[in-house]
Amino acid sequence: MANTSGRVLGVNGNMVTVEFDSAIAKNEVGYIHVGDDRLKGEVIRINGNTASLQVFEMTGGIRVGDAVEFSGEMLSVALGPGLLQQIYDGLQNPLPELAKQCGFFLQRGVYLDAIPNKDWEFTPLAKEGDQLRPGDTFGTVPEGLFTHQIMIPFNLADVAWKVVSIKEKGTYGVRDTICTVEDAKGTRKDLSMIFTWPVKKAIKLYEERLRPDETLVTKIRVIDTFLPVAKGGTYCTPGPFGAGKTVLQHMTSRNADVDIVIIAACGERAGEVVEVLKEFPELVDPKTGRSLMERTIIICNTSSMPVASREASVYTAVTMAEYYRQMGLSVLLLADSTSRWAQAMREMSGRLEEIPGEEAFPAYLESRIAEFYERAGKVRLRDGRIGSVTIGGTVSPAGGNFEEPVTQATLKVVGAFHGLSRERSDARKYPAIDPLTSWSKYEGIVKQAKVEYARNILRRGNEVNQMMKVVGEEGTSVSDYITYQKSELIDAFYLQQNSFDPVDASVPPERQKQTFEVLFKVLATEFDLEDKKQVRSFFNTIRQKFLDWNNVESGSERFTQIEGEIHALYQGKQRGVDPDAEQLI
């Protein structure tokens, strides 16, 4: 079938209207011929025989009457072995390759193969005559740390396909035909290791979606204990500029206990991506002893790159995440920042002259955000294995005010909210997650009731602190003052974490549980302290002990020694134990 062609009718920013001659589909990709360049665009509106194309490049130089060629395919990404360790732009153009070809600048209209031409060691799993459905594995190749499954392309019709021929174990190019299948009608398909999938369509080739009930360990205390994230769950991190969103995401991307991390740098500073690009190959993943880069894919569409591909970049990222989930792996997708993605939608909506919603965001903002986060999930695949996609998105609210549409729409659909506060970051209390306003619906690594008890102390401590600002320390009772000091202790010892200290930078769950137990005993203690001076001096001493403890390696002699000292300290002043807490111990 010959592809549809058309010609340019008008240009407005990066929106091009095109008159076409036969059938085209919404979200189909078209190329505008400008001189020798072919500029990629996506159909986002069709009206009669004119279509609106959102062009992923700068539109300077386009003329009315320029030829347009439609590809017949929706905006897709290539999936196959070799995705890991890559650095892509929002349209899956490999940036290092592009740099080799075009130098310093991103030349428009250059589209390279997303998956490098490489040979892989193929091991067939299916044999001739097998009946397979899309998503079923017919062979494997080793990709770094993982066994990469070669599956029947998801885009084939969802019927049984009979394996007609399959290559023997051996080394084949990634684009070689390694298997041929046919359906009941005798239609044959030659399969390589690569196939494509439209980015805006969720991959749903699993048996059932499960409740996200397993904690995703990030080795960040305030998250794992107080505000946990679950494998297959979603969370968001809104915060004003300078509150440390990106630093927090980088910490997570390093330490998260998942198989694969996909970083989607969407409309943010290029410099921050560079840090990841240069650091990750050097950093060693403690779990595997290999370079962190081996489990990472970076999708990088920074703020100065074309807006329309920024809109596509989060979908590109989530599609790759779903692809690896299909192999029974756990994948973490970090999107920084979803506000920039929402702004890209707003720009497009404005050009389409749609009726604007709040703050000129399009009316479908909420449903798009919900759709995106709903692509996360823990699933049981047809062969019984479990895979998961977890999505964490930062939000950059205008003026640091969470009452804006993107934050609010996101809060409706996520399972955990880590709100960063300017106050905490100004006081250099990192990570600057506000423990009182943030919440999580997932289960953490420490028993819920104990965490609730600690959170209650934080809440009451905060109230006492507010009160003290009015009536002064003199007007506060000793017991209130103790509560305040307890809350300060939780904050200093447990909530804050020094990402520059080799020990404190990542705290494994066992250590979190152990240290939280000790902290909990202190919190539960009713103290025999007479006046505020005594209280202050006692808590100063014990806090210092706790802080030292944070920098000592687990299992070392010093570690046990400090633990003993802490026990001795609070037991020396113990009058009793809070009955509410006693049941929990």
Add this chain to the structure above:
Amino acid sequence: MQKVYSKIESIVGNVITVRARGVRNSELAIVTSQGEQSYANVIKLDDDLVSLQVFSGAQGISTGDQVRFLGVPMRVSYSENLLGRVFDGTGRPRDNGPSLTDNMIDIGGPAVNPAKRIIPRNMIRTGIPMIDVFNTLVESQKLPIFSVSGEPYNPLLARIAMQAEVDLIILGGMGLKYDDYLFFKDTLENSGAMSRTIMFIHTASDPTVECMLVPDMALAVAERFAQDGKKVLVLLTDMTNFADSMKEMAITMDQVPSNRGYPGDLYSALASRYEKAVDFEGAGSVTILAVTTMPGDDVTHPVPDNTGYITEGQYYLKGGRIEPFGSLSRLKQQVNKDTRDDHRALMDGMIKLYASYKESLEKKSMGFNMTDWDEKLLKYGRLFESKLMDLSVNIPLEGALDLGWEILSDCFEPNETGLKSDLILSRWPKKLNN
């Protein structure tokens, strides 16, 4: 194709439309009206209806005026001849020199490939202690100077232009008062810095559209000089005027405003300019310092707010000084470890003491008794403000660090400073007279 069109269909704000075929998007045109010529560029195509934005404004344009398309986008000349010259937003000379048309380059070019960027590693010395010591400016950094109208931000920029250790200064003025333009010109000429400076100046009385071109012109030239190995510092003042022109244009074109009247692409528009800051491996670099005035001293106003999300820190100019608390150079960690061994410790220590001074000052103003410690802090604060914070101070980093130790030893005993003992041992000034 040099066909002349002489029927203008509509004139709205600064935008005119003509019916023409074969016109390219973003192409430049010349509109001749009453004997005067003005540039205009194509901003929208709708079949044969071409919308053009007239740079000098549409005032006085008649429906019978002539429009001639040039077939090329907006460009600027690039050569050594630009040095020491002053241009307006469209690249016409503002001084009495000849107009330059050789070696034209496109403005608003493509973004730098992130894979080609490198981690910043060189500091730019400015001779201003509040920058060099406390919030070091780094090559390829983009930093705004947040300020309220009335603060001496232009004198500060002029100082930086004179003192900064770079090869080339490009000054982009947007909505400048004519006096300020003359101030820059005179100061740089008198100091001899003009010979390494290029100015693109839009004054408040010039057409709005030209204001929007200034950053693109300045940055396009800067980028080319950087590729040719030059270390370029781009000074922009004032980006809020740039954003306001964007707002004006967007509203006259019936775009839906998003926040306080600003168009929805404010962030992208600012980012695509700021992200031109880059360090080319094996060549030069572009560093951007841009004044952003905050209407009503409100940092949550859309312009400073969006800027904060884009830039790598900010300088707050308050009360004629660079405020040490709100100001932040996110890249300073990359360079201040290699300057001098006491740089980081002294920077942190002095700021902590300055914070204590502020507390003592507050206590004093509320009428509390001053302890000896408070008196020491008050003395320290006064010295700190007059010797280091004053914008007219011009000393190299090492001198500023030495001066820092000097001030500390004038006010405190070594153990009161909270600095590490080994540093004190090696750096504490030995006084002969006590």
